[in-house]
Amino acid sequence: MEGDFQNKSDAFMAWLRQQGASISPKIELADLRSRGAGRGVVATADIEADEELFTIPRSAVLTVENSELLTRLRGQAIEERTAALPVHDLRADFLDGLGPWLSLILVMMYEYLKGPESRWWQYFSILPSKFDTLMFWSSDELDELQASAVRDKIGKKFTEQMFRDNIVDMIAKHTNVLLPTGTSEPKAEELIGMAHRMGSIIMAYGFDLEKSDNENEKDEEGFAEEEEDEWLPKGMVPLADMLNAEPEGNINAGAGWNNARLFYGESTLTMKATKSIQAGEEVLNDYGPLPRSDLLRRYGYITSKYAQHDVVEISQSMIVDVVTADHKLKKKMVEDKLAYMAEKEVFEDGDENGYDLTHPIWKDTRSCFSEDLLLFITVLLLDDGEYRQLKRKGKLPEVEMDLQLDVAKILKRLTEVRAAQYPTTAEEDRKLLAEMGDDTTSRKTMAVQVRLGEKAILEECRDVLCVYIEETSYWQAFNLKRHGLDEETGFDLETEGRPLVFKRRKL
Numbered sequence: 001m002e003g004d005f006q007n008k009s010d011a012f013m014a015w016l017r018q019q020g021a022s023i024s025p026k027i028e029l030a031d032l033r034s035r036g037a038g039r040g041v042v043a044t045a046d047i048e049a050d051e052e053l054f055t056i057p058r059s060a061v062l063t064v065e066n067s068e069l070l071t072r073l074r075g076q077a078i079e080e081r082t083a084a085l086p087v088h089d090l091r092a093d094f095l096d097g098l099g100p101w102l103s104l105i106l107v108m109m110y111e112y113l114k115g116p117e118s119r120w121w122q123y124f125s126i127l128p129s130k131f132d133t134l135m136f137w138s139s140d141e142l143d144e145l146q147a148s149a150v151r152d153k154i155g156k157k158f159t160e161q162m163f164r165d166n167i168v169d170m171i172a173k174h175t176n177v178l179l180p181t182g183t184s185e186p187k188a189e190e191l192i193g194m195a196h197r198m199g200s201i202i203m204a205y206g207f208d209l210e211k212s213d214n215e216n217e218k219d220e221e222g223f224a225e226e227e228e229d230e231w232l233p234k235g236m237v238p239l240a241d242m243l244n245a246e247p248e249g250n251i252n253a254g255a256g257w258n259n260a261r262l263f264y265g266e267s268t269l270t271m272k273a274t275k276s277i278q279a280g281e282e283v284l285n286d287y288g289p290l291p292r293s294d295l296l297r298r299y300g301y302i303t304s305k306y307a308q309h310d311v312v313e314i315s316q317s318m319i320v321d322v323v324t325a326d327h328k329l330k331k332k333m334v335e336d337k338l339a340y341m342a343e344k345e346v347f348e349d350g351d352e353n354g355y356d357l358t359h360p361i362w363k364d365t366r367s368c369f370s371e372d373l374l375l376f377i378t379v380l381l382l383d384d385g386e387y388r389q390l391k392r393k394g395k396l397p398e399v400e401m402d403l404q405l406d407v408a409k410i411l412k413r414l415t416e417v418r419a420a421q422y423p424t425t426a427e428e429d430r431k432l433l434a435e436m437g438d439d440t441t442s443r444k445t446m447a448v449q450v451r452l453g454e455k456a457i458l459e460e461c462r463d464v465l466c467v468y469i470e471e472t473s474y475w476q477a478f479n480l481k482r483h484g485l486d487e488e489t490g491f492d493l494e495t496e497g498r499p500l501v502f503k504r505r506k507l
């Protein structure tokens with residue numbers, strides 16, 4: 001078993017060199033299973049920042065463009081034309097109809113079914129067939145995530161239906177082209193299983209294949225203008241995908257922990273060190289600033305370094321319920337405001353929308369809440385007259401830099417209502433984790449860490465809001481008194497007339 005693991009790594013590295021890759025003698029593909037990290041790339045000698053670690057020709061990348069399947073589809077279109085059959089452009093169905101993710105899944109299934117005949121066979125032998133990503137968790141295991149919004153993002157049923165409607169259906173119609181010659185057609189369920197495997201591999205190992213760094217258009221600040229990731233062609237880049245990852249640091253967390261990045265050349269892709277790396281250190285990529293819930297969903301692992309990027313989602317319907325109850329809003333007015341906000345593209349109409357709360361940065365209350373969330377609450381809180389006036393002018397209210405007191409109170413209430421959706425408290429989870437020890441790869445431990453991360457954000461947001469509400473209320477009352485205004489109404493005490501200094505909504 002042990003030898004098998006190493007033999008596969010060695011055969012893969014030898015195969016990659018045959019494909020024209022050049023690999024620095026200062027790195028090796030290492031066995032990191034003892035720390036639950038599978039294979040990984042480790043430095044065998046000191047490496048300087050900007051040093052090239054390996055270069056892979058674009059032709060060795062497993063993509064739709066490089067696949068034999070695309071050549072077969074081209075041939076198919078020609079055959080149909082010469083046989084004077086009605087021209088059915090299967091290639092167009094395949095490329096445009098399926099999109100980058102499904103078309104690569106189909107190509108990988110084709111190459112996999114070719115077995116040792118496939119150019120990428122040695123590569124497949126080191127790619128996983130078992131996953132810890134949420135798609136493969138049982139419902140009991142998923143229950144440990146409690147009220148985390150990530151559960152709604154797994155989409156197992158939806159994905160399965162998509163595989164059925166596209167991949168299985170297409171293979172059934174065009175078996176002779178879409179399966180390698182001589183393959184007996186697998187059953188639908190086998191095809192679905194295979195599609196899940198390839199889809200999961202792409203999600204955790206695939207790259208969005210950007211154009212060469214020189215070709216990428218630059219915006220005014222000199223950053224490359226990225227195409228929508230969803231529509232970038234996807235590809236499997238051997239060895240680049242053997243790098244494990246840690247995130248960059250942030251203002252709270254300090255320096256980053258990754259040290260390498262893939263650069264896109266015209267005919268090659270090059271992994272370079274972004275920092276100096278010492279002999280024995282792991283070479284780590286950056287999968288992006290993902291919250292641990294998403295890391296678990298896409299990659300099936302988490303590390304505490306990602307905690308800085310955790311989020312907790314508050315749904316629009318929860319916000320509407322809380323504001324309606326606290327401010328006794330009329331249903332009709334709420335519906336009118338929601339329709340107006342959808343029209344003004346404050347949010348996308350249709351799907352249930354949610355807003356992410358994040359860790360406060362340096363205890364700054366405002367830093368936990370997005371401008372979209374604050375605007376949403378501000379519009380709901382507008383009194384009828386103010387709202388009608390803005391609507392008539394086709395405008396939206398300004399979201400002020402300082403949180404409005406009434407918005408802060410709603411936010412505090414939301415943190416409480418959201419926390420109550422989790423059946424255990426943060427304190428109970430902390431105790432549980434201490435009892436469970438540090439097997440960081442157990443699904444239950446990972447789930448408890450994810451849900452605790454979300455509860456910790458709710459606690460922190462609530463704490464900064466409490467302080468903010470107390471201080472702001474004090475200063476508002478103080479200022480009102482100083483100007484001789486009634487604390488409750490903001491009206492001039494002497495004249496009982498219009499407010500002199502503050503135009504206040506009732507808090």
Ligand SMILES: C[S@@+](CC[C@H](N)C(=O)[O-])C[C@H]1O[C@@H](n2cnc3c(N)ncnc32)[C@H](O)[C@@H]1O
Binds near residue numbers: 037128204298299303
């Ligand atoms: C792109 S692959 C990296 C190669 C992988 N370790 C392997 O053996 O095939 C991504 C997968 O590696 C694992 N991984 C990545 N970074 C990790 C880390 N910092 N700690 C533990 N596992 C990690 C996760 O299982 C993830 O889905």
